[in-house]
Amino acid sequence: MSKSVEFYFDVGSPAAYLAWTQMPRIAAETGATVHDRPMLLGGVFQATGNRSPMEVPAKSRWMEQDLARHAARYGVPFRLNPHFPINTLMLMRAAVGLQMRQPEKLRPCVDAVMRAIWVDGRDMNEPAEVAAVLQQAGFEPQALLALTQDPAVKERLKAATQEAVARGVFGAPTFFVGDQMFWGQDRLDFVKESLR
Amino acid sequence: MSKSVEFYFDVGSPAAYLAWTQMPRIAAETGATVHDRPMLLGGVFQATGNRSPMEVPAKSRWMEQDLARHAARYGVPFRLNPHFPINTLMLMRAAVGLQMRQPEKLRPCVDAVMRAIWVDGRDMNEPAEVAAVLQQAGFEPQALLALTQDPAVKERLKAATQEAVARGVFGAPTFFVGDQMFWGQDRLDFVKESLR
Numbered sequence: 001m002s003k004s005v006e007f008y009f010d011v012g013s014p015a016a017y018l019a020w021t022q023m024p025r026i027a028a029e030t031g032a033t034v035h036d037r038p039m040l041l042g043g044v045f046q047a048t049g050n051r052s053p054m055e056v057p058a059k060s061r062w063m064e065q066d067l068a069r070h071a072a073r074y075g076v077p078f079r080l081n082p083h084f085p086i087n088t089l090m091l092m093r094a095a096v097g098l099q100m101r102q103p104e105k106l107r108p109c110v111d112a113v114m115r116a117i118w119v120d121g122r123d124m125n126e127p128a129e130v131a132a133v134l135q136q137a138g139f140e141p142q143a144l145l146a147l148t149q150d151p152a153v154k155e156r157l158k159a160a161t162q163e164a165v166a167r168g169v170f171g172a173p174t175f176f177v178g179d180q181m182f183w184g185q186d187r188l189d190f191v192k193e194s195l196r
Numbered sequence: 197m198s199k200s201v202e203f204y205f206d207v208g209s210p211a212a213y214l215a216w217t218q219m220p221r222i223a224a225e226t227g228a229t230v231h232d233r234p235m236l237l238g239g240v241f242q243a244t245g246n247r248s249p250m251e252v253p254a255k256s257r258w259m260e261q262d263l264a265r266h267a268a269r270y271g272v273p274f275r276l277n278p279h280f281p282i283n284t285l286m287l288m289r290a291a292v293g294l295q296m297r298q299p300e301k302l303r304p305c306v307d308a309v310m311r312a313i314w315v316d317g318r319d320m321n322e323p324a325e326v327a328a329v330l331q332q333a334g335f336e337p338q339a340l341l342a343l344t345q346d347p348a349v350k351e352r353l354k355a356a357t358q359e360a361v362a363r364g365v366f367g368a369p370t371f372f373v374g375d376q377m378f379w380g381q382d383r384l385d386f387v388k389e390s391l392r
Contacts, residue, residue, distance in 0.1 A: 048252060048253070048254045048255070049251075049252050049253070050252045050254070050255055055245075056244055056245050056246045056366060057244070057245070058244045058246070058361075058364055058365070058366035059244070059246055059366045059367070059379075061364060062364060062366065062377060062379055065377070066378075066379070066383070069386060165254075168254055168257060168258060169254070170252060170254035170255045170258065171255070181258060181261070182262075183255075183258055183262070186382055187262075190265060
C-alpha cells in the first residue's frame with residue numbers, strides 16, 4: 001500500500017511557505033507521495049470563523065519571530081512580506097488551473113510565487129509584479145491570467161475550498177494522512193510519525 | 197550564571213496544563229530554574245484582542261486531538277474538561293496569593309487544581325467542587341477563599357496580568373528565557389534549545 005499525505009495550502013500563508021519547503025524532505029524521509037491541495041485561505045477563514053494570527057498585534061509580533069526560528073531550523077530563507085496580507089484569489093486560481101490543465105507545472109509555479117512572496121518580498125497584490133515574477137519563472141503571464149478567468153477553474157477553487165472546510169480545515173497549512181488531520185508547519189513531526 | 201525560564205500560565209488552559217506537567221523535566225534536562233508566573237488568561241485575551249482557539253468550532257475539534265496527541269507523546273493523562281471554559285479568577289487569585297504568602301504551597305495547589313480540571317474532569321466553576329478538591333489536596337478551603345478576597349492579592353493578579361501583556365504575552369502557556377519569548381506547549385523544544 002503506497003503512503004500519501006495531502007497538503008492543503010495557500011501561497012499567502014507564511015507557515016504554508018515553510019511547510020512547502022519541507023514537503024520534499026518529508027516525502028524522501030517517509031517514502032510518501034505528497035498530494036497538493038490548493039485552496040483559498042480567505043474562504044476557509046470566512047467559512048469557519050477563524051482569522052489570521054496576524055490580526056492580533058501581539059500574536060503577529062511573536063509569529064514573526066517564531067516563523068524566523070523555524071526557518072533557521074529548516075535552513076531556508078524567509079522574511080515576512082512587507083505587503084502582507086496578500087489577496088491570493090488570482091494566484092490560487094492559477095494554481096488549481098495548472099493542476100487541472102498542466103499538473104506538472106503546478107509546483108514550479110508555486111515555487112516561484114512562494115519565493116517571490118516569502119523570500120524576495122515582492123508585492124503580489126500588483127498584477128504587474130505578478131506578471132514579472134511568472135515571466136521570470138518561465139511562464140506566459142497572459143496564458144495564466146486567462147486560466148484564472150476560466151469558469152471551470154473558478155468553480156474548482158471554490159469547490160476545493162469548500163471540500164477543505166467540510167473535512168475540518170480551518171487554517172494553513174493542513175495535512176491529512178488518511179483521516180488524520182494535522183494543522184500547522186509545526187506539526188510536520190506528527191505527520192512524519194503518522195506516515196511511518 | 198544560573199539559567200532560568202519564566203512560565204506564564206492559567207490553570208484554565210489545557211495547553212498550560214500539558215506544559216505544567218513538563219516543566220520539571222525541562223528543569224532537570226537543562227539545569228534551569230523555573231519561575232512560575234500565574235496570570236489571568238481572560239484578562240490577557242481582553243487586553244490583546246486574542247481569544248481562545250476553542251471559540252472556533254473547527255479549531256476546537258482539532259485542538260482536542262492535538263492536545264491528546266501531545267499528552268500521549270509526553271505520557272501524561274489528559275482529557276478535555278466537560279465544563280470548559282472555566283472561570284479561573286478565584287483559582288488564579290489563590291495561586292498568586294500563595295505565591296505571595298506561602299510560596300512553597302503554590303505548586304502543590306496548582307498540581308491539585310490542574311489534575312482536577314484536566315485529568316478528573318471536575319467542575320471548577322462550582323465553589324463546592326473547588327473546596328472539595330482543595331481539601332482533598334490538604335488545603336484549608338476557607339483560608340484559601342479568604343486569600344482570594346485580600347485586596348493585595350487581587351491587585352497582584354491584576355498587576356501580574358498587565359505585566360505579562362506589557363511583555364508581549366497574548367496566550368498561555370508563555371515562556372521567557374531572558375528576553376526571548378515562546379508561546380505554546382508545543383514550543384518546549386525551542387525553550388530547551390534557548391536554555392542550552
